[in-house]
Amino acid sequence: MTLKIAHLGPTGTYAEAAALAYAKTEFAGADCCLQPYPNIAQTLQAVASGEVTLAIVPVENSIEGGVTMTADTIWQLAATLQIQQAIVLPIHHALISVATDLNQIETVYSHPQALSQCQEWLQQHLPQAARIANNSTTAALTTLAALPHAAAISSVRAANLYDLPVLVQPINDYPDNQTKFWAISLQPTVAGNCTSAAFSLRSNTPGGLMTALGFFANRGLNLSRIESRPSKRSLGDYLFFIDIETDVNNCRQLKSALADLDAYAETVKNFGSYYTIAIEPT
Amino acid sequence: MTLKIAHLGPTGTYAEAAALAYAKTEFAGADCCLQPYPNIAQTLQAVASGEVTLAIVPVENSIEGGVTMTADTIWQLAATLQIQQAIVLPIHHALISVATDLNQIETVYSHPQALSQCQEWLQQHLPQAARIANNSTTAALTTLAALPHAAAISSVRAANLYDLPVLVQPINDYPDNQTKFWAISLQPTVAGNCTSAAFSLRSNTPGGLMTALGFFANRGLNLSRIESRPSKRSLGDYLFFIDIETDVNNCRQLKSALADLDAYAETVKNFGSYYTIAIEPT
Numbered sequence: 001m002t003l004k005i006a007h008l009g010p011t012g013t014y015a016e017a018a019a020l021a022y023a024k025t026e027f028a029g030a031d032c033c034l035q036p037y038p039n040i041a042q043t044l045q046a047v048a049s050g051e052v053t054l055a056i057v058p059v060e061n062s063i064e065g066g067v068t069m070t071a072d073t074i075w076q077l078a079a080t081l082q083i084q085q086a087i088v089l090p091i092h093h094a095l096i097s098v099a100t101d102l103n104q105i106e107t108v109y110s111h112p113q114a115l116s117q118c119q120e121w122l123q124q125h126l127p128q129a130a131r132i133a134n135n136s137t138t139a140a141l142t143t144l145a146a147l148p149h150a151a152a153i154s155s156v157r158a159a160n161l162y163d164l165p166v167l168v169q170p171i172n173d174y175p176d177n178q179t180k181f182w183a184i185s186l187q188p189t190v191a192g193n194c195t196s197a198a199f200s201l202r203s204n205t206p207g208g209l210m211t212a213l214g215f216f217a218n219r220g221l222n223l224s225r226i227e228s229r230p231s232k233r234s235l236g237d238y239l240f241f242i243d244i245e246t247d248v249n250n251c252r253q254l255k256s257a258l259a260d261l262d263a264y265a266e267t268v269k270n271f272g273s274y275y276t277i278a279i280e281p282t
Numbered sequence: 283m284t285l286k287i288a289h290l291g292p293t294g295t296y297a298e299a300a301a302l303a304y305a306k307t308e309f310a311g312a313d314c315c316l317q318p319y320p321n322i323a324q325t326l327q328a329v330a331s332g333e334v335t336l337a338i339v340p341v342e343n344s345i346e347g348g349v350t351m352t353a354d355t356i357w358q359l360a361a362t363l364q365i366q367q368a369i370v371l372p373i374h375h376a377l378i379s380v381a382t383d384l385n386q387i388e389t390v391y392s393h394p395q396a397l398s399q400c401q402e403w404l405q406q407h408l409p410q411a412a413r414i415a416n417n418s419t420t421a422a423l424t425t426l427a428a429l430p431h432a433a434a435i436s437s438v439r440a441a442n443l444y445d446l447p448v449l450v451q452p453i454n455d456y457p458d459n460q461t462k463f464w465a466i467s468l469q470p471t472v473a474g475n476c477t478s479a480a481f482s483l484r485s486n487t488p489g490g491l492m493t494a495l496g497f498f499a500n501r502g503l504n505l506s507r508i509e510s511r512p513s514k515r516s517l518g519d520y521l522f523f524i525d526i527e528t529d530v531n532n533c534r535q536l537k538s539a540l541a542d543l544d545a546y547a548e549t550v551k552n553f554g555s556y557y558t559i560a561i562e563p564t
Contacts (some may be wrong), residue, residue, distance in 0.1 A: 062517040065350060065510070098525060110416060112394055132414040133394060207504040210495070217496055222489040225520060226508040227345070235344040235370060238507060240486045246410045 002031045004052040006043045009036020012138040012158030018087045018181040019056040021279045039135045040069040047184055048079035055184045064116045071229050071241055075198055084183045087277040091177040093118055094169035096159045097151035105129050109140035110153035120173040167198045189272035195244040199265040215260040219253040246273050284313045286334035288325045291318020294420040294440030300369045301338040303561045322351040322418045330361035330468055337466045344397045344460045353511050353523055357480055366465045368558040373459040375400055376440045379433035387411050391422030392435035400435055402455040407452035471554035477526040481547040497542040501535040526551040528555050
């Protein structure tokens with residue numbers, strides 16, 4: 001049976017690179033088929049609806065922070081999505097263009113996260129260029145050969161795939177740029193050193209967030225990350241996304257903390273426990 | 283003496299509307315001079331360097347969440363910036379264009395936050411249009427009259443200021459769209475119902491975040507918001523931005539919690555205590 005893996009497309013994205021590395025590590029020899037989707041929301045919907053078995057989506061970048069589309073969509077989907085693995089990919093952005101000189105470039109295309117990760121470089125070397133936000137870093141590459149005054153920010157791997165020249169690389173403002181992806185499916189997960197969950201609180205609960213976090217603190221469970229996202233109901237009303245440090249010795253405490261949170265919060269979604277694999281730079 | 287207030291420009295931005303309302307409420311009758319800056323970082327630098335007395339910057343939107351440029355810059359600046367007030371502004375986005383029909387529009391210009399706040403509307407009504415990210419919602423308005431195939435997302439007030447026609451309004455995906463701004467100066471603040479601070483932890487502190495949050499929880503102090511931002515040192519290393527619910531009865535506890543945090547954390551920045559004013563829709 002072919003294992004279908006959804007990722008943000010078109011071909012050549014960093015998500016595809018993460019999907020390829022994940023398939024090679026976890027399903028070496030198996031029959032895998034990568035399926036590109038036009039945006040992150042549709043990538044996650046494909047796994048929620050059973051159209052594919054797995055989805056690879058970006059979660060956070062070491063410079064620009066959380067990918068809000070991933071957090072907002074994973075919360076909204078009715079299906080219980082489960083994180084099977086985190087994948088950390090080193091990011092080296094290249095400026096791709098058929099122009100022969102930076103002075104010829106009037107527009108730069110890329111995903112908003114990539115544009116932000118190169119903002120100082122762009123300010124210094126291409127202050128005159130308009131920055132155009134696409135759904136992915138590779139969306140502009142299909143037409144770039146015909147645009148002598150345009151450039152795109154993507155990887156060297158993507159430039160090679162589309163047979164396009166790299167004008168400058170790397171151009172990311174911080175050399176130690178990494179993005180974490182999640183491999184997500186509908187299959188329940190049970191083990192790992194990190195557990196991710198999200199919850200909303202009933203409105204007008206005084207001290208609500210500290211009570212919720214207390215369920216973990218009182219059991220000696222540490223959170224490595226907390227992110228507030230708007231509930232989109234009103235300003236100041238949030239969903240809280242948490243990463244909980246997990247090991248074989250605190251499984252029982254974690255289970256009971258999540259049970260307390262479940263009883264207290266309005267809604268809790270447990271996205272599962274998982275390990276992280278780091279992909280070597282290529 | 284003229285009171286100089288910095289905001290994101292050019293003229294017509296939502297930040298300018300918040301600055302005008304703030305000046306009217308707090309300094310009615312005083313001689314105020316609004317000074318536009320090309321981006322949020324430069325707006326904050328202007329107040330840190332003493333070039334202006336106050337800066338008005340966006341902090342978070344009820345739909346899209348935190349404004350990362352504001353959080354990242356306020357942390358980086360060496361000066362002790364203090365929040366004097368929060369200002370909540372209702373947001374009604376308009377599609378501004380000299381085109382007479384949506385079919386004529388090939389590009390849409392705006393700030394990335396505004397583009398995101400209208401993404402469903404754009405997907406439904408202008409799927410063919412390229413979205414161009416500018417530093418502000420008004421950056422494109424100076425040249426828009428000469429571009430019959432372009433549109434910009436900004437306010438009706440901005441359209442009037444630039445004498446441009448509104449093609450459709452409102453176009454925000456959620457009607458209850460609000461943005462919170464901070465009025466920031468170098469003057470110490472002492473009173474308010476919200477206190478904002480940020481801290482970084484020494485690396486490799488097991489249970490570090492829960493220990494830090496415990497200083498507040500153990501004193502009955504509630505946090506209304508927690509945001510993790512990348513420290514830009516390595517993936518998984520964060521700065522934590524917190525809003526603490528404050529009142530006249532817990533000042534002493536707050537002071538002692540912040541003293542404990544100061545001794546424990548690597549760096550703590552206290553941005554002060556302040557009240558919030560809501561601006562009526564115009």
